[in-house]
Amino acid sequence: MAESLVSSLLEQFASITVQEAEQEIRLVIGVDKEVQKLKGNLRTIQAVLDDAEKRQLKEEAVKLWLKGLKDVSYEMDDVLDEWNTAIIKSEIEKQEKAESSPILKRKVCSFIPSSLCCFRQFKKLGLRHDIAHKIKELSGNLDELHEESAEFGFGIYLNRDTEVVARPTTTSLIDVSDIVGRDKDRDDLIRKLLVLGEGSEREKNPYVISLVGMGGIGKTALAQLAYNDDKVKDHFDISMWVCVSELFDCCKVAQAIIQEVEYTSPNITEFGTLMQKVKSLIEGKKFFLILDDVWTEESKEWEPIKFALKCGAQGSKILVTTRNEKVAKMVVSASITNLGKLYEEHCWLTINKIAFDGMDENQREQLEDLGRELANKCKGLPLAAKTLGSLMRDKRSRQQWKNILDNNLWEFEDVQKGLLASLLLSYYELPSAIKRCFLYCAVFPKDYVFSRNDLVYLWMAQGYLDLEQNIEMEIIGEEYFEKLAMCSFFQDFEKGDNDDDKIITCKMHDMVHDFTQLMSTNECFTICVDKELVIDWKSARHLTLELYIETQFPVSIYNAKNLRTLFLRYSRIVLFPLDLFQHLTCLQSLSLEFNSFEKLPNEVEKLKHLRLLNLSRCFNITELPEMMCNLCNLQTLNISSCNQIKKLPQGMGKLIKLRHLLINNCYKLIEPFPKGIGRLSSLRTLEKFIIGGINNIGECKLGELKNLVHLKGSLVIEGLENVTNVQEAENAQLKNKIHLRELSLWFGRPYENRRGENDELVLNAFEPHPELESLWIYGYGGTGYPNWVMSLTILKKLELQSWTKVELLPPLGNQCFLESLVIEGAKSMKKVGIEFLGIESNRKKDEEKGSTSTSFPNLDSLIFEDMKEWEEWDGMGWEKVAFQNQF
Template sequence: MAEAVVSGVLQQLISIIGQETQQEVKLVFCVHKEVEKLRSNLEAIEVVLVDAEDKQVKDKNVRLWLDRLKQASYDIEDVLDEWNYAILKQNVDGTFPKKKVCFFFPSSCFSFKQVSLRIHLAIEIKEVSEKLDVIGKQKEMYGFNVITSVEKSDRVQTTSFVDVSEIYGQDDCKSILIDKLCANSEQRLPIISLTGMGGIGKTTLAQFAYNHDMVINSFDKRIWVCVSEPFDEYRIAKAIIESLGGLTKDLSELQSLYQHISTLIQINKFFLVLDDVWTEDFKKWEPLYHCLKNGAHGSKILITTRKKSVVGMMGSIDIIDVQRLSDDGCWLLFKQLTFFGRSAEECEKLEEIGKKISNKCKGLPLAVKTLGSLLRFKKHWEEWKHVLDSELWKLEKIEEDVFRPLLLSYNDLPYMIKRCFVYCVVFPKDYGIDKDDLIKLWMAQGYVKEEQEDKAMEIVGEEYFDYLASRSLFQEFRKDDENNVSGCKMHDLVHDFAQFLNKNECVHIEVDGFKKPPISSFNREKVCHVMTTICSEGLFPDSIFSLRRMHSFLYNSEDSGHSLPPNILPKLFGELTCLRALSITGKWQLNSLIKEIPKEVGKLIHLRYLNLRHLNVRKLPETLCGLYNLQTLDISHCHQLEELPQGMEKLINLRHLENGQTWSLRYIPKGIQRLSNLRTLRYFVVSDSNDENTCSLEGLKYFNLFGELHIGKLGNVSDVEEVERSPLKNQKSLFGLTLNFHKDDDGRERRNEENETLLEILQPSLNLEKLKIVSYRGWHGEQSKFEVHVSVSDMSEIAYLYVYVYVYVYGGLDHIPIFLEVPF
């Protein structure tokens, strides 16, 4: 992965040098010589990294050299980002940011503070340049060959990957498993086991059974828990309770959790899957098993494990040993992937070598899928021969057999996508990864950049996601209402492989109050990305603050039953100042304890991604507007939020203002009109105030918004004619629009004809796919008929039209029938 890091840093350096030249943001002490030296060393190192990455697999010294190079590159990255921030600040307010240093450099042109920062940056650049110089000279010891990195192949379209969910060659296992699960058993709560090596398809078989109609009809409750390592009794118990519809917020003791499970499963015939079990400690398993015995007769447990000793410990007598695929089964799956879309002539030419490659997968479905997905994009016989003859097949010291084909697939990834893949290991096993959030996190780390031909980085990120999906490195794709992929998971073995590559740069830390978090086992200088799950109220490990190199801190609210303690925020913001991504989101079922964002958030000058979703904050501090690098601000579902900072115009790099369902918002600051990069604005509220600091509907004409937009409180519009200056027809990238005619309680009642005129003016683009009209109060005819006639012209392309109208009927709100005049 060093290749990806170094290439990214080199791109960043070249970009900043260009900005400095154009904008005359000059350093001191003739540091330009150091900058050129830094660039020269990076370029000299970059051209040997392909060879170095290959040699590190067998040579420990090369591995250590690459590790030192990677750490030095991260230091360079931080210095360059500080330099970039200085340029941004000068663009915004004409001054360099403050920096406490003990130097004096007189100048007639600049203030002491400006010169101080220039000295500080110059010293830091010199230090990282010298460190890289030493590493650059060391490379001569290894005799690396200069190999030009292969740039990424043809673009992978969103619909191009094949999601292979079929199970080949396991018909006997499927039949036996379903029979065992549905048959009557005299044994009290029998445990059925699927055993076999990693990547052989145990989880896929368990999923097949879990979703089988006969199984669904045989049980009252079905529960799926990914166990993995370690066997965390608290997390497993909470997952079972939540699957049964129970709450765990007030349950802190393990015994109380088990008692709650015992109560919930009474009289219920349940089917529990414990996927990927590793523990051999009977003392951890026994209490859970005893509480599960309270279920109705016929309940069953299915476990998947790689270890036969686990089966014995759990007392399972129904054992299904999942076998490797036969050669024919391997070839059938391999052929489906690699020959997809090829001509018959092409398939015939590649069949012989394809069978030799599929045989090297040793009957492991995951290996076949990964390698087949890789070769699907290799058009020439010579490329297939290169894979067949790879030295990686000869490796002896490797953690899993399936890691060899995974390494082949990983090494074939373009350097920029390698970092994206390894970053995913920050999420725990079996975590449901949201695609849009993942892409924004990649963007925050600089892994995804704008490309030529005006291709936005979000589109590039989509291509990277699809690229990884097309190589079977993602699985279990989740889709939205429009059948577009919205999320995924990683196979547990792919997760292991990514962790093998990552070497604890990305870690998941679980804090439950009963054991110390495993931070002490990590090299704190290497940890860059952290996701934390807090399982006990009010806990937060102080050791987190020692991870000063951290670029991502993500609070896992999905798997946590507790809010992040608000008292740690000032220290978090003040000490982890290298952060690029920060998520302290709440959880929609919980009442978040965070009611204020401290002003110290302004110290996070490197921040690109800030997720405050579901918090109970009423306002955001003005210091947040000093985060000039910020690309994503997610405040969606902050139902108490009343106002945004007045200095929003300073967030010159903001691309996504995710503010959906912030219904308490009173107005949008006028300065937002200056955010030329803004692509996402979920909720625009029309203020009832004529304050010059509020943004009117006319302000929408300055944006090119993508996705969906909700315009709220249209009843507050005071001048209908003013709206004509902001036609929504120009927003051609919006596919969803909600027009909400609600008004503030003290607003005047709008005349029917004004509502009709306003609706007619707000004609959206013909590209719109969904239109929703809410609280429209205009109607024709007698009130007693309770009819609303809405005329919408030029809307023939709309696929979905939803009109939701409130009227006052006998003093209360009610629904009335709608008559639409829409020319389809």
């Protein structure tokens, strides 16, 4: 985590020179030397951080040194953020001046005395002097840490051979009676080993099966059960067990295979000779090979062994165990099993078997209730049950058992050796940037349901997702999330309905959560206000505060001057503490979800570092303060389900760094957006866009969409009945929004006296990008159909509601990807003609190609509703129409 902090600081220092050049200003004389000195010290420290972070678990002095480094690093980050904030504010001022009329500018300038201009220059100089002073002070602090690092004798790791925690070597030997709760998993695995695959899978030889799961879940034990099963032994000519561990060395794997077959260690080291030897030993034989604990994701390391093993007889099987699903895909698994948790009863049986061994019946009865509580702490993790069972083996009194139940289990050395070692191995495999994202999860309470997107936005707010080769922060965050999911740090996945099988929400195993808290001690906290708050507030960086009862806000939190994250959950505080933001000025993420207060104070503008503000489900808030628009670093604003908010602040255009404006389910947010939304060129998420009337100067117009070229996902545009100039619709340039997938166009209530011709012109000028997947149009008053709809080549969902004047439908049957179609409120339509099926247009194409087309080949649902004049449907008898009709 410290390594990633230092890397981020080095990048920021490198950018200072560029920013100075752009702003045509220089820091106070001498500070550039301090900056270079800081960079040099940071690079030296960065080189030894790998060693320091591993030694901190055993050496208290190293742990304290790392804490000091993190403190200084955070302070540096804040100073650099002040510098960047000043530049952003300067950009906003330039934009506002450029948008004001030249006449107004001349009038204003003529009344501004030259002394005021001098004052502004003096203010800028004062700011630079203040930053320079802070940098010089921090440079001195880093000097001390640099000198101390030399005393520790830190080593520089150029490879990954050195580990604090050694990987255990596994074997095929096992005591079957030690394994509880895996009967069904064992039977399923054995069935896969004894039968050939189905369909095309039968052709694969050898047939690869993968067991995937977090450390301690029981992958190796299950593999041992299968390996030692008598039916499996009789089924294969040769059985081999190879513990691969971290480094996938083809030569070592080949040597292990040879040793398993010949029972002697080969005296061969040459790669080609080893491969030939493996081939000669297994050629024509049906073999079973277990590769336990595979970590490599590189297919080039796997291919030579895979090629050598192809000469085995049909029906040969390879079983791979891994913590990383990416590994299972790399080895081209025909079957992947994600190993689940044990039931609590099975954890209890494991503890019972180990801990109560040698106890008399009376002792067992006295301790059973506590043993079951201990089993609950295991949360389905077999390794936890075994480790805790071993820990309790020599403890005979209830008080001893209670002491362990009431204490943090990580304090016990026996537990650390088992669980901590297992998790550390996976943790050390992560790149430093992903480590930091992983440990951030310690701020959430246990059993918290993570939203994938919310987690990425939070990482982004903390500066964990720095740009890499112009890759967007959100994409980097998605990759980090996938990596953690594949390494089994997350579980209980809920996936979306889309074809991409994307994870929407997940949880973290309790033991993994405990591990994150251990590794981020004194930085991340989750506390309830009804408990005594005993916290090192100076070190606290991330805090979740749960207020389940009506109580006064705990003012002791004001001492957390360095806090960067605050989640205030389930608060019943009606009046928000006005002075909170005066004390917690370092906040970068503020989540006030599910809170009862009615007004966010203007003092929120003091949070100059704030990147994320979450007000979702604050049902009593009626408006957002105008001063909030001074949060020039804000990236994510979430007001989803704030049902009382009617409008956005007028100064929204100043939030030029905003990337995600989340406003779903804000049912009363019906007033047009303020003018200036078009300045928010960084926006990726804009769930709704409300257009103002032509005569309302302070409201945004459709053309402001032009600069929002990065919009992704879905967009709802309301107020299209206000558009009288077709040029406005063309200016929106929806065709350039290449990442939009869902579009909803709202023409307002279908009043009879509205000119349908104007709606028709506007809609035709609205042509979106052809890769749109979902389209919904409401209240359209035209009689024609927009030409561009038929150019939406991958459209899956189409809803046309309240098209009161349309009498004919276009050839939608030609939309080959269309899955859902809704026609509702077409009150003027008397006939659905054969042209709707696209028969005529298809017939011409079929004649040219000599083939036969099918209308609506993928349609699952067709709904016609509220069609008051509908009398006839021509073409319903056509035998190749296949869909479900609902009326």
